[in-house]
Amino acid sequence: MIKRNSSLLCIILLILTTFTGANICLANAAEPPSIIIIVPNAPQDLEISIDNMQASRTEKAFESYFSFYSYSFQAVEYTLTVTDGSDVFEIELDSPLKEYNNIYTLDLDKRVLSEGESPSRDILLITIRIALTLLLEALVFFLFGYRQKISWIIFLTVNLVTQGVLFIWLNSLYTSPLSGDFYIILTMIFAEILIFIVEMTVFLIFIKEHRRLRTAGYVVVANLLSLILGGYLITVLPI
Structure with a gap:
């Protein structure tokens, strides 16, 4: 049973990376300077x-x-x-x-x-975004009453993968530091919808600590706050 669930989790996360690997035409909507x-x-x-x-x-x-x-x-x-x-x-x-x-x-x-851009710059900016988002969602997860070790392992695994893929993808998609914030946020909203679907599916299947309604509530609140934070970080931090 555990092996089957682990395989299902890997498949779901693989689907996420496949979807977010696709290009969006809005990425080139604003032509950058020469x-x-x-x-x-x-x-x-x-x-x-x-x-x-x-x-x-x-x-x-x-x-x-x-x-x-x-x-x-x-x-x-x-x-x-x-x-x-x-x-x-x-x-x-x-x-x-x-x-x-x-x-x-x-x-x-x-x-x-x-x-080009310094590789250390990209690593630093991606790490900052992932760390801040992870801290926010971890706080929400804690406030929703999740304490079991297995729940936190699932939480960390899913969020490290989803947020890591999201910010690495955005960083590779928008190669110009002067890409318009509007287009980046619009792209992020699209990606967050996919992340919401993946996290809702994974958490409802694998997290058994509380009732499914509470788990679903956590996913909704966490992803909404994550979207707000992500949009704010796009406006204040380099891309």
């Missing part, structure tokens, strides 16, 4: 320009984004001029530009421009 330069903890007077064209600056939490749009460019190779107060230096963009996302990360202290 060049985006991510600068962690950038000073307020930092400026970046290309051939006297000033980058537009956007702030989100501990990151600043300096963006240039495609219609601004004429040449094939570009030189970035970075101005930090009285300190000015230049960095060459060696690699050819892609049509849409050209994302770079600037290490201001080392004066090094790296193509």
Whole structure:
């Protein structure tokens, strides 16, 4: 019986990962700038320009984004001029530009421009989102009176998988840090509906500590609060 239930749990979670692996057309609804330069903890007077064209600056939490749009460019190779107060230096963009996302990360202290986003950045942001969501849902789970070890094992297993898949998927789907919050939240709502169905099914089948009505109530409340928290984190944390 235990073996059969474990197999069923694996199948349900596999279905979730399959569904969330699908692309949603809304992901490309907002075309990003041609060049985006991510600068962690950038000073307020930092400026970046290309051939006297000033980058537009956007702030989100501990990151600043300096963006240039495609219609601004004429040449094939570009030189970035970075101005930090009285300190000015230049960095060459060696690699050819892609049509849409050209994302770079600037290490201001080392004066090094790296193509793409730092892997440690992605890991940190995904971990923060999973940890905060897990803490919230764990609090709700506790308040609903669940104390048995097996209940918590099921809770942790299901939530680590569902939230991990959700945030890794969103991170891979929206590759631009300037992707519109509206589109990300809309995508997350779609994914949360799938997660709600999976969690309702799994918890009602496997958690026997309390009546099914209480378990269903927990799933509804936890997923609603998780959706609210997830939407808020999208607006305040980098993607």
